[in-house]
Amino acid sequence: MxxxxxxxxxxxxxxxxxxxxxxxxxxxxxxxxxxxxxxxxxxxxxxxxxxxxxxxxxxxxxxxxxxxxxxxxxxSEFDLRKMETGAKEYISGNNLRVLSITVTSDNKENMEYVPIKAKAGYAAGHTDPDYLATLPKFSLPNLPEGATYRMFPTSGDSMLPIPEGSDIVASYVQDWTTLKSNSLCIVILKGEQDFVFKQVSLLEDGKIRLTSLNSNYPPFIVPVDEVLELWQYVRHQTDSVPEPETDLQEIKQLLIDMQKHISKSSMV
CATH class of the missing domain: 1.10.260.40 (lambda repressor-like DNA-binding domains)
Structure with missing residues (x-):
């Protein structure tokens, strides 16, 4: 004692x-x-x-x-504040975060697809087995075992160069502390009629920074308790064919190569 x-x-x-x-x-x-x-x-x-x-x-x-x-x-002051607010347990998902899933007749997990028409109801229905039962279900080859997957459609150009309208295959994140800074994730937010696809970084004040790949969109910060689910990017599917490089892109690459060459020369 x-x-x-x-x-x-x-x-x-x-x-x-x-x-x-x-x-x-x-x-x-x-x-x-x-x-x-x-x-x-x-x-x-x-x-x-x-x-x-x-x-x-x-x-x-x-x-x-x-x-x-x-x-x-x-x-650290960060850990002390997390202990006081309960954010540490929330972020790690211990005994707090429950995922509803559907399974096949032989008890294997389905991959649900959230179609455009169902996006507005996902935040409210993500834990409702009846809602999930209405979603299309399928499987994809060559996905790592031991994870739960879901597919989400995206819209807008905030995540270019990933094309607009891509379908994001993502794996469920139970413990958010395992995410590296700027991990690509589908983020389900409380009270929102839509989910967002962003780079996710946990901050040292119980908040999360969400950043677009497209630098024209500024990052924004949300409290962890405003986030319902995080799904980490695995791959995306698109029907968009990449455009060939323009003269401007070629000039940009040439300048980058020249800078590298000058940098190496200065070190000799």
Whole structure:
């Protein structure tokens, strides 16, 4: 039990100083006398009552086990804020994010396709088995096993050079912390009548930055709790034939090659 309380008093002092509270004010907020609180923070209380520990844990939004056993002063401000808001569990999807799927008669997962006419209802119906049952279902060869796939149609030119109207095959992301910065994803947002296809980056304040491949569109930031699902890009299908390179593109490539050559020459 001695080891379990190793960091309790130092964590208590750290958490109070982080809020810039005096000992007297912190004692008042917890409903303790000043002398009782000071004894806790200075490690003078050998066996703090369990109810007091729970009250402190609830006040600072720190799990009791972490309050006792973890040196919170070594945590980043980002992780501390995530712990307080619950964003850390939300982002990782532990016990919070449930995916509805459909299966074939031999119990294999389908790949659902969300047609244009069903896009507006996806955010509301993405967890509804009855809604998913209405979506077209199919399979594609050569997809990695062990993942859940769905296909989403795109519109607009914000993700050029991926052509407008492409169908994006994407795999479901349960733990968002596994995504690398600027991962291409279909993003399902709360309250939206449409999903978006963007580069996704987790920021250090419990938010997500969404960036277009087309630089004419500025990035925007949303809180993590506004995101319902993330589906990571696997491949896309399109009926657009790539246009041949124009003279301007050839000149641009020539300038890039010249810059590389000059850079190498300057290093010699």
């Amino acid at each position: 001695e080891d379990a309380k190793l960091f309790f008093n130092t964590n208590l002092r750290f958490l109070r100083n982080r809020k810039k509270f005096s000992q007297e004010y912190q004692a008042q907020l917890l409903g303790f006398t000043r002398s009782k609180y000071t004894a806790l923070e200075n490690g003078k209380t050998e066996n703090p009552p369990l109810l007091d520990l729970i009250k402190i844990s609830d006040f600072f939004k720190v799990p009791l086990d972490s309050l006792l056993k973890v040196d919170l002063s070594h945590w």
